[in-house]
Amino acid sequence: MNSAKPDIIPVTDRAREKQFLKFAWDLYRDDPNWVPPLRTDQRELLNFKPHPFYDNAEIRTFLAERSGRTVGRIAAIIDHGHNHCHRERRGMFGFFECIDDAAVSKSLLDAATQWHLEHGMDCARGPLNPAMNHECGLLIDGFQYPPTFKMTYNKPYYARLIEDYGFEKTQDLLAFWGHLEMLEGLDPKIQFIVDEARKRFDIKVRRVDTKNFDRDVEIFLRIYNAALPGTWGFVPLSDAELKHMAAGLKHLIVPDMTTIAEVDGKPIGAVF
Numbered sequence: 001m002n003s004a005k006p007d008i009i010p011v012t013d014r015a016r017e018k019q020f021l022k023f024a025w026d027l028y029r030d031d032p033n034w035v036p037p038l039r040t041d042q043r044e045l046l047n048f049k050p051h052p053f054y055d056n057a058e059i060r061t062f063l064a065e066r067s068g069r070t071v072g073r074i075a076a077i078i079d080h081g082h083n084h085c086h087r088e089r090r091g092m093f094g095f096f097e098c099i100d101d102a103a104v105s106k107s108l109l110d111a112a113t114q115w116h117l118e119h120g121m122d123c124a125r126g127p128l129n130p131a132m133n134h135e136c137g138l139l140i141d142g143f144q145y146p147p148t149f150k151m152t153y154n155k156p157y158y159a160r161l162i163e164d165y166g167f168e169k170t171q172d173l174l175a176f177w178g179h180l181e182m183l184e185g186l187d188p189k190i191q192f193i194v195d196e197a198r199k200r201f202d203i204k205v206r207r208v209d210t211k212n213f214d215r216d217v218e219i220f221l222r223i224y225n226a227a228l229p230g231t232w233g234f235v236p237l238s239d240a241e242l243k244h245m246a247a248g249l250k251h252l253i254v255p256d257m258t259t260i261a262e263v264d265g266k267p268i269g270a271v272f
Contacts (some may be wrong), residue, residue: 003101003103004041004065004066004103005107006064006065006071006072006103006104006107007064007065007066007105008062008063008064008107008108008110008111009062009063009064009065010060010061010062011060011061011062011063015119016063017043017046017048019038019063019065019070020046020061021042021043021046021048022070023063023070023072023073023097024036024037024097026070027097027099031077031138033143033145033146033147034145034146034153035146035147035153041225041248043204045095045130045134046059046075046095046130047059047063048266052240052241052243052244053130053131053134053241055238055240056079056080056081056238057077057078057079057080057081057130057131058077058078058080059075059076059077059078059236060075060076060112060115061073061074061075061076061095062074062075062076062108062111062112064098064104064107064108066104071098071099071101071104072096072097072098072104072105072107072108073095073096073097073098073108074093074094074095074096074098074108074109074111074112075093075095075096075112075117075129075130076091076092076093076096076111076112076113076116076272077091077092077093077094077128077130077131078091078092078116078119078121079092079128079130079131079235081235081236081238082131082132082233082235084245085234085235086094086233086235089120089121089122089123090121090122090123090124090125090266091112091113091115091116091119091121091123091124091125092125092126092127092128092130092131093109093112093124093125093126093127093128094126094127094129094130094136095127095129095130096108096126096127096154096158097154098155098158098161100155100157100161101187101202102161102164104161105161105164105165106165109162110166112124112170124167125233126162126167127152127154127162127169131235132233132234132235133235133237133241133245134150135150135151135152135154136173137151137152137171137173138151138152138154138158138159138162139151139152139154139158140159143156144177145177148175148177149252151160151173152173153177171232171233191213194257201263202263202264203261203262203263203268204261204262204263205259205260205261206259206260206262207251207255207256207258207259207260208255208258208260208272210255211232213250213255214246214247214250216258216260217246217250217253217272218242218243218246218248218266218271219260219270220249220260220272221237221242221246221249222242223267223268223269223270224237225237225242249272253272257272258270258271258272259271
């Protein structure tokens with residue numbers, strides 16, 4: 001391992017933006033479980049193209065170079081929505097990718113930390129790409145599987161690099177893997193609850209209406225916004241973010257794998 005300190009370069013032009021994006025493809029080239037992100041989405045989430053999240057947030061991206069070769073990248077983020085909701089002065093970091101080299105990871109995290117301090121932040125959290133409503137967290141188990149929807153994937157040594165810098169785990173984020181045949185083994189009490197709820201509240205369930213697809217995707221996101229306040233780290237999506245996310249999700253959602261629950265014609269729950 002080369003312990004020489006790398007050069008840290010702020011991303012300020014289109015060529016550096018391309019370099020920032022390309023580094024992930026270089027790093028994971030031989031990893032069969034890595035799922036490449038959509039470049040257009042990445043450009044928006046990094047504020048290389050306009051995204052409504054940045055109506056109330058700031059970001060500064062950095063590259064690490066050694067001998068003219070890219071060896072790491074990081075984004076320092078200030079989510080003003082989060083800090084307003086949680087009454088904090090917390091900086092976030094994300095889009096962290098790095099070779100297995102403590103000198104590189106330390107230099108990248110130093111750059112993000114210094115930027116946060118210069119902007120009045122007094123603590124930090126990450127990785128968030130760029131916020132809790134998008135990809136967040138660090139994979140620490142299950143590297144033998146491809147990531148599930150909206151879950152992160154990273155090199156196994158990232159936890160060591162980030163913890164060696166001084167960060168500590170604060171929450172566990174879990175993805176559950178299920179098989180259809182598991183439905184046969186569900187506790188009968190669950191069916192009783194379903195039957196009672198239908199009887200007492202006249203709950204109706206339906207699929208997404210393909211003729212009103214945009215409306216139903218937005219219904220799902222508005223339920224998401226209404227259901228999660230009070231959960232750890234949650235920040236509600238703005239109206240602009242809701243519409244932007246709905247436009248993206250409608251290309252990914254399979255109508256036959258959706259359920260919307262209604263009482264008196266009003267949607268109260270959804271599974272997509």
